[in-house]
Amino acid sequence: MLSFSVMAQYKVSGTVKDTNGDPISGVSVVVKGTKNGTTTDFDGKYSLVVKKGDVVEFSSVGYETVTKVMDGTAIVDVVMAEGLTLDEVVLVGSRRAGRTVIDSPVPVDVIDIKDIANNGPQTTVNEILNYVAPSFTSTTQTVSDGTDHVDPASLRGLGPDQVLVLINGKRRHKSSLVNINGTVGTGTVGTDMNAIPTAAIEKIEVLRDGAAAQYGSDAIAGVINIVMKKSTDELTLNVNSGANISKHSNKYNEGGMDGEKFQIDANYGVAIGNKGGFINFTGAIEKRNPTNRSDSMGKQIYTFFDVAARNLGYDAAFAMNPSALTAYVATLDPSLNTTYTNMIANGDSFIDIAAADASEYELNARGLTRDDFRMKVGQSKLDSGKFFMNMEIPLNDENSKIYASGGMSLRNGLAAGFYRRPAYTDGRADVALLPNGFLPHIASTVKDKSLITGIKGKIGDWDIDFSNTYGKNSFDFTIKNTVNATLGRSSQRQFEAGGFAFTQNTTNLDLSKFYENIFKGLNVAFGAEYRMENYELKAGEETSWARYDVNGQIVTSTTPASDLVYSYFGKIVPGGAQVFPGFRPSNEVNQGRNNYAGYVDVEADITDNTMIGAAVRYEDYSDFGSTFNSKLSTRIKFNDNIAIRGAVSTGFRAPDLHQIYFNSTATQFIAGVPYEVLTARNGSTLAKALNIPKLKEETSFNVSAGFTFNIPDAKLKITIDGYMVNVKNRVGLTRNYTPNSDPLVIAAFNDANASKARFFTNGFGTKSKGVDIVIAHKINIGEGLLNNSLSGTLSKTEVVDIKNILGTPILDNRAVGFIESAMPRTKVNLTNNYSIKKWNFMLRNVYFGEVSDPDFLGTPNEVTYGSKIVTDLSLSYKASNSLKFSFGANNLLDVYPDEVPAGSNYGRQFIFSRRTSQFGFNGRYVFGRLTFTLKN
């Protein structure tokens, strides 16, 4: 039973300022040894319910921690001196309340979102982390279906699904999209952090260490905890506008401006009662225009057939035999006659001549240029609206409270695929309907909602926290400006192609107790968790996936070859909506599972300087079984300035429901007979026939060690952490397989009517190792303060133990390349921030190491894109207490990655690689921001 007894509690408030008399916002104000705390607002003000005798710690990055004993005084103002203790209280990494960054036995980065989002050019969570957090990599994708709107993110070079994301310490649900495209993160399911408005975030804690024994599945590379705002009695409004002003904007060799972004967000909090309760709301809308870094279309656009079709009419040209058609076209222009004559002399077939390049002649005849056929290669268009709420309501003076947080977001994204040029000889461009082909688009509607509710209090001496976390993410695809080519002229232009949804509900019960008198302090925590998940895959409308015959009937295995729809060139026209055939009814899935877990976590301050921690966790999943994981950690402080830390742990990642149940079908014709090319469901008959086992958990072994080193006189702090993470049985997407000579295998493929198939399987392992270095420095210059921060990561990931199916490794060179070398192994960030009076100047230089293009791995001409330095610069001016201006640029020097070799860039469309993840290729981004703050 929660305790409701009345003690000698009261509300203390005050202002925290620096030695210059300026208020400090974002200071952590915590009753030592408890989780009772708050942060200072924009004006440095705080208020907190305390008891007489409580020791309250005031801590913030860059300042010396101050402690005050509460003696009943209601107003306590604090002055904090600049320092480098980096001992801001963190919630992640330890269940002991009040642990600070420096006390943590594992490396934790604390990122003050407000400062970064207000002063810097990055506005989304992924963008901020990519530029600020060491070993975090995330870039936008292009021409990658739904992945265009979800940025796959990686910590320490591991997969996007191997980092756990928490909101206020509670598990965040994952995206419903599984990445099956050829980009970094293929075969994985990540967490969509961009669904959360940055204006609702107070700070982000990045735990760079395995933590599965504490938090459960996914925490192999680390944990990202997003701490939401608690501020009250002030309205903060940000109006943010910017654009890419770059030498390659609009078109590769044109330059100008594109990618315009407009964002407005508002945050307002209201106090509830007079015991520290609050409710804080955030709303954000964003409109983002696309960028395009392609050049004029360099591929063939028109054929001889298209020339004849324009002159004679499509139907008349289609009825002509190739001999006649090509001879006719040859008479129209000397250039065409030359092509015709040369190909005849070369013995080329009439069909080949009919497919010959007539682009230049036909473009001129139609009054078009190659620019009219450009693809959209770059950032997708995105409109979004987000809402988030965070609240706490104290129930008594014993720090019992109910809390809730949650939000909704709606994002509409629009990205394009490959241009369907008339030159496609299989008829996919449907030139009977669209003589100049078309550029199909994928419109994704991404909806996200979440709600965390809980109650905290005390039972006896035990702190108890009981909560429920619900989250749902869904993707729906509408394919626009496209056709189903087998319907010819009668094809509709827009299709509902289906989508996915993922729902998760987690119930937690956590108890902890701090024993002051055992050792120098012993914290014991234990708890339980129950989680339910559900994955849905919904089919699209029939015309989005069906292949029709000449009679308008859906093609089956019994359809006569003569009834199929053929192109002029004798090829069977592909069915389904071009660029993204919809999901079929046979692909539909609605599956769930549940799991429960129990853990015990003990942390002991053996001495004032030595801490040892141990945690064990047991989880049982309804589908694949149970896991047991453990962690040992330690931190030894030699003195106030030197500490070493280390941890050893095991971890796991449960296969996602998406990976278990996702399946899709495409149709390929061989000798006139249709066969299916499958992404086969794990557990399907075909998978079993190939001895592909049921998916099980990935397991990991993590070792980390590091030290922190302060030089107070120089105001210098250094942390160095090394790590090694070995993962076994990683789940990945295999290459396509065809049947071998084994009769049983052949029979299995025939039964599935499949010519090719790929699968999700626990097929390989990885070994990762690296070093993270963080150096912070502060110095007064004139009347201002210069903060310098240098962080770097050097890492290496190696793919090992690749399994075979049908005698062939499941991963080809490209798939290995996505994991080993498509992301930078080295990243170094140098940030210099100078504040003086009402001005703030920020200069950031980030070094991105070289990457290798997976498309060329294993070939004689492997391609590496060199290392680059990207520079950000921003200035802020605080015009008044209510108004602040900021402006600046990301990638000020307009740096681009090295270009894809000529001849491999798809006709100068993919001039910059879409396979690697370095820093993107949008070029310079210039922004301006107004921040309004209105207070009660």
Add this chain to the structure above:
Amino acid sequence: MNKIKNIYKLFFFVLLTTMVSCNNEEDFKDLQSQTTTVQKNSVFIITDDTVQKTNLTGVNDPQTIAFGINKAVDTDTNVVFKVQKNGNDAIEGTDYTISPATITANETNATTDVTFLTEGDYKVFIESTDNATLQIAPNYFLYKVLPPTTFTITWSDSFYDYDLYLLEGNQDINGNIIAFSNGTTTTESFSAVPKLGFNSVYILDYLGDNAGTPVTLTIDDGTIHTYDISMDMSKFVLTIEASVDANNNVVYNYTQL
């Protein structure tokens, strides 16, 4: 009051910024050709040939040519063919004859027969029609009119009866019969021009004796080629691959089976 004014100012500023920043450009639109195209009709030779090839034929061997138009017209269309021999205009009645070539009203195709009277290299194509609206597709047929090759089989014992066939294709029993001889004496013979590509000589054991009788096959293409065959069954005995070399000469490559 000031705060309320500030809020109003803020609201209007945001509204203005939103209106200015919104991009109402269309995301995509169908690419329209700028020129107006006129759909025309054309007349052309109809062929299933996949490549431009030279047909091998002999003198007085009629060759059927199919031709057609894209869209039927409501009057008869008379089509005039041009025949060239060795690069010059051929003389009708001397070098060749050709039957009338007319596409009947409301029809889309017709045929004509051309017969070559002298040996040489010929090119046949549509020259004109009596319908000025028709575009003419100048696809053409090439012919090599060659002296015939004589095929002869002989054997000594009149007890046995064998027949001689020349088939199109490589040992394709269902191939087109180019020529045959099926008399009752101890010799069979015919003259024919093999087709471009593979041709096959087949000897039929008419009585089914399977006796292993020795038979002599003689081929005279200007050079005498002799083959000894043991007739143990009806069978293919020889293939002939006819091709045109770089000097535009026909070459026969014989392979005894």
